[in-house]
Ligand SMILES: [Zn+2]
């Protein structure tokens with residue numbers, strides 16, 4: 001088969017690569033569409049992603065729509081020919097976290113298209129990929145390939161919104177207007193948040209945020225930010241979702257959240273420690289929570305899209321063929337222009 005292999009920083013080559021064989025319990029998928037994620041961009045840019053350093057060239061990609069092409073021994077409940085999206089995080093299923101329904105915290109998770117394992121686990125920038133059968137979620141006909149490949153990032157957003165008790169009627173701020181930030185804004189709005197505000201340093205991203213459903217867009221570096229915030233949210237936002245992964249945005253979240261409010265950290269901040277105003281956490285009773293990947297929200301994500309409660313189409317900003325995988329990475333890295341860039345494989 002053909003696959004796009006990452007050989008090092010900014011070195012992605014489309015070449016012939018062995019097609020994986022479905023082991024017992026696994027499904028061989030023929031990839032139709034795959035999205036470029038921020039983590040893929042980290043790998044492409046640096047050759048590694050935070051603490052994950054690949055020990056050999058490998059295939060990125062974990063946001064996909066695919067057809068079930070073959071099944072390993074013992075698979076039931078999944079048909080050859082079904083069109084599916086994939087939960088790329090394969091939790092062990094047996095540890096305390098998995099059994100408590102918090103598989104995203106499973107320390108034995110095998111993530112598709114990631115160097116979190118040694119050797120790295122190949123992903124979906126390829127004609128075929130193998131996953132455990134229970135990672136597949138069948139797509140209804142009205143969720144097309146492009147939307148199917150949006151289910152993984154949308155699941156990240158849904159999980160984040162569920163990390164606070166409720167956003168219904170709450171004044172929500174999302175810091176960072178990239179794909180995940182916008183998906184969080186869209187999910188919060190669908191769950192009744194009002195108003196929903198997105199902040200981003202890039203003017204183009206603020207414009208897009210308003211187009212996809214944010215009520216307000218703020219420039220976090222604006223000199224008159226405090227009066228702007230006051231107009232929208234009086235003494236602060238009820239909930240701040242930090243989706244930029246930028247340390248100054250997290251620091252600012254503590255000033256923009258109201259006393260008694262919540263901050264949810266979704267953005268990846270790198271491995272270095274960051275000073276935080278712990279005293280504000282105490283004397284304003286701020287709840288500071290993390291959100292990592294997703295719980296069992298894929299079928300809910302599919303239903304919300306299928307029933308048109310949310311429209312994720314405006315987030316897909318470009319589609320390129322597998323041969324142009326490196327170009328897709330470069331295009332996706334252009335924050336002023338691109339949102340979600342996808343690779344079409346068949
Ligand atoms: Zn992703």
Ligand SMILES: [Zn+2]
Pocket residue numbers: 091092093094095096097098103106107108109
């Ligand atoms: Zn586990």
